[in-house]
Amino acid sequence: MYKVFFNQKPIFLTTEFVNQTESSPVLFVKFSSAENILKAIKSKKIESLYLYHQDEDKLWMHFLRCFPVVEAAGGLVRHEDERILFIFRNKKWDLPKGRIEKNEAIKTAAIREVEEETGAEDLEIIKPLIQTFHIFTRHGKYKLKKTYWFEMKTASTKKLTPQANEGIEEAVWVSESEVPSKFKNAYENIKQVYAEFKN
16 A cells, blocks of 8 residues: 655555545545545545556556656755754755756655755765655646655765755754654645654
């Protein structure tokens, strides 16, 4: 089962048929469109949505017909003193990430985006974490953002510089004890990345 977020609400892509409820309906993805998926998930009565197809490949094929994919990469960066790098963008706490450029390696994109968005230096990838998915709108069209996340580390003491032209207001090092308070106003995807990091 895969989890895709839209405005903090989860859409579950599943090959296992589940019993629907009023707050968690099930749609057959083969017979769905972007319009009726969005209409359902935007309803105030609905807390989550299930999209079903018994075949995983066909499940994704039909879903991507509705929402073309845009690939991005980013990092959960841990300083040698155990603090975690956060950014504040669009009025929420987030982790640095951005779109993968044409012919760019995923790991290269992840490091570049973290550097550009925060000014962090001397980044080293430790390991891949998870991939997250969310639906966003660009130029009036809804698309699926697939983000590849990596655990990174650095010992750099350079002052962080948030990338203002990307709408980033803050780039800060956060102690682990402060992370729960940031999560009170953070994207659900980020919580998944952090949970994977802690496992």
